[in-house]
Amino acid sequence: MDKSMEKIDSVKFLIYLLVFILITLFMVLFLIVPTIKDYRSSMGVYKTVLVQKLSVESLLKEKKKELLDLRTENKRVIASFMHTFTTKNFIAYAGTFFNAVSLVEVEKKGYKDEFREYQLRVSSQLKSPTKFYDFLEGLNRYENIVQADFPIHMESNSSIIKSSFTIKVYDLNATR
Amino acid sequence: MKRDGKVSMRLSFIAPRKKHFFSMFTKIWLIFIALVIVLLSIFNVFVLFKTLEYKSSVVNLESQRKSLASTIEETDKKIRFIVRQKAIAEEIYANNIILKDSMKNLFDLVPDQITLNKVLMKKYSLIIYGVTPTKDTFNSLLAAPLKSIFHTSKTVFYLTQDGWYNFVSTNKIISPDKLEEQ
Numbered sequence: 001m002d003k004s005m006e007k008i009d010s011v012k013f014l015i016y017l018l019v020f021i022l023i024t025l026f027m028v029l030f031l032i033v034p035t036i037k038d039y040r041s042s043m044g045v046y047k048t049v050l051v052q053k054l055s056v057e058s059l060l061k062e063k064k065k066e067l068l069d070l071r072t073e074n075k076r077v078i079a080s081f082m083h084t085f086t087t088k089n090f091i092a093y094a095g096t097f098f099n100a101v102s103l104v105e106v107e108k109k110g111y112k113d114e115f116r117e118y119q120l121r122v123s124s125q126l127k128s129p130t131k132f133y134d135f136l137e138g139l140n141r142y143e144n145i146v147q148a149d150f151p152i153h154m155e156s157n158s159s160i161i162k163s164s165f166t167i168k169v170y171d172l173n174a175t176r
Numbered sequence: 177m178k179r180d181g182k183v184s185m186r187l188s189f190i191a192p193r194k195k196h197f198f199s200m201f202t203k204i205w206l207i208f209i210a211l212v213i214v215l216l217s218i219f220n221v222f223v224l225f226k227t228l229e230y231k232s233s234v235v236n237l238e239s240q241r242k243s244l245a246s247t248i249e250e251t252d253k254k255i256r257f258i259v260r261q262k263a264i265a266e267e268i269y270a271n272n273i274i275l276k277d278s279m280k281n282l283f284d285l286v287p288d289q290i291t292l293n294k295v296l297m298k299k300y301s302l303i304i305y306g307v308t309p310t311k312d313t314f315n316s317l318l319a320a321p322l323k324s325i326f327h328t329s330k331t332v333f334y335l336t337q338d339g340w341y342n343f344v345s346t347n348k349i350i351s352p353d354k355l356e357e358q
Contacts, residue, residue: 008201012201013201016201016202016205019205019209020205020208020209020212023209023212023213024212024216027212027213027216028216031216031217031220032216032219032220032223035220035223035224035227036223038227039223039224039226039227039230042227042230042231042234043230045230045234046230046233046234046237049234049237049238049241050237052237052241053237053240053241053244056241056244056245056248057244059248060244060247060248060251063248063251063252063255064251066255067251067254067255067258070255070258070259070262071258074258074261074262074265077261077262077265078258078261080265081261081265129279129280129283132276132279133276133279133280136272136273136275136276136279137272137273137276139272140269140272140273145264145265145268146268147268147271147272148271148272148275149271149275150297150298150299151296151297151298151299152275152279152295152296152297153294153295153296153297154294154295154296154297155293155294155295156291156292156293156294168268170264170268
């Protein structure tokens with residue numbers, strides 16, 4: 001039988017204990033502490049990046065909501081810019097106010113980067129100027145974005161008024 | 177104790193003890209040390225694993241943030257475009273209404289005694305051709321309001337065969353650019 005457990009030398013025990021404590025301390029100081037430090041700094045970086053990501057995410061959510069609201073608010077305007085302009089439809093619209101409508105393309109020019117601007121000369125006949133006012137008012141509800149512009153030429157000839165004026169059509173499709 | 181000239185070994189009363197390379201105490205001590213090393217190493221590996229997990233999450237989050245930021249930029253672009261479309265549309269609609277009002281104002285200005293034959297409206301000028309019974313009628317009823325609207329207003333009269341006057345009234349506004357220059 002090993003009697004070493006029965007007769008433990010106190011000096012030997014203290015030395016063994018000291019060595020044990022030293023080894024443990026060494027392991028903690030040189031292995032665990034640096035790892036924990038690295039862990040804590042990684043966790044700090046992770047938390048910062050997470051907060052940043054969450055704030056960007058909420059900003060995107062706000063922006064998307066803003067875009068959606070703008071799209072809903074300006075549905076008609078957006079659709080009008082996207083609508084392809086056809087002379088046939090415009091003549092049909094103008095025909096409800098004027099007689100003998102004709103359109104001549106004056107020029108096509110760029111306008112503020114994205115939009116293409118057409119200038120068309122409209123020649124028409126009308127019985128009273130009030131029809132012209134109605135036409136201008138109705139233009140704001142037309143399927144395209146159309147601006148009536150100068151020069152406006154009106155000449156009365158017996159019972160009818162001959163008129164000619166310029167319209168500017170803003171077409172987004174023309175640029176694509 | 178010599179027998180037959182040989183040295184005989186005396187037998188021990190106790191059985192010989194088995195000598196161990198390490199004593200029991202040392203063994204327990206070594207086991208403790210090994211246990212501490214193993215436990216601390218396991219703990220260390222666990223912490224290292226968690227650290228790596230955080231590090232890979234950071235890379236992942238960074239790439240997600242970048243893609244979100246680029247989506248924000250695209251959304252901003254779309255918002256700016258709609259705002260521009262809205263502004264342009266509002267400007268055009270306002271211009272149409274202004275044009276309508278100015279046309280209406282012009283025709284409302286003309287009294288019943290005067291007949292207009294031709295109207296030429298440009299951005300900064302208005303030329304009116306018409307017939308008036310007398311020069312005074314024109315000057316008091318139409319020339320006065322025209323002068324208050326335009327910067328320059330000139331009228332030329334031609335006597336007709338039936339005693340009325342044909343007139344050509346040329347009215348001009350100095351464009352805002354030229355006004356600034358002055």
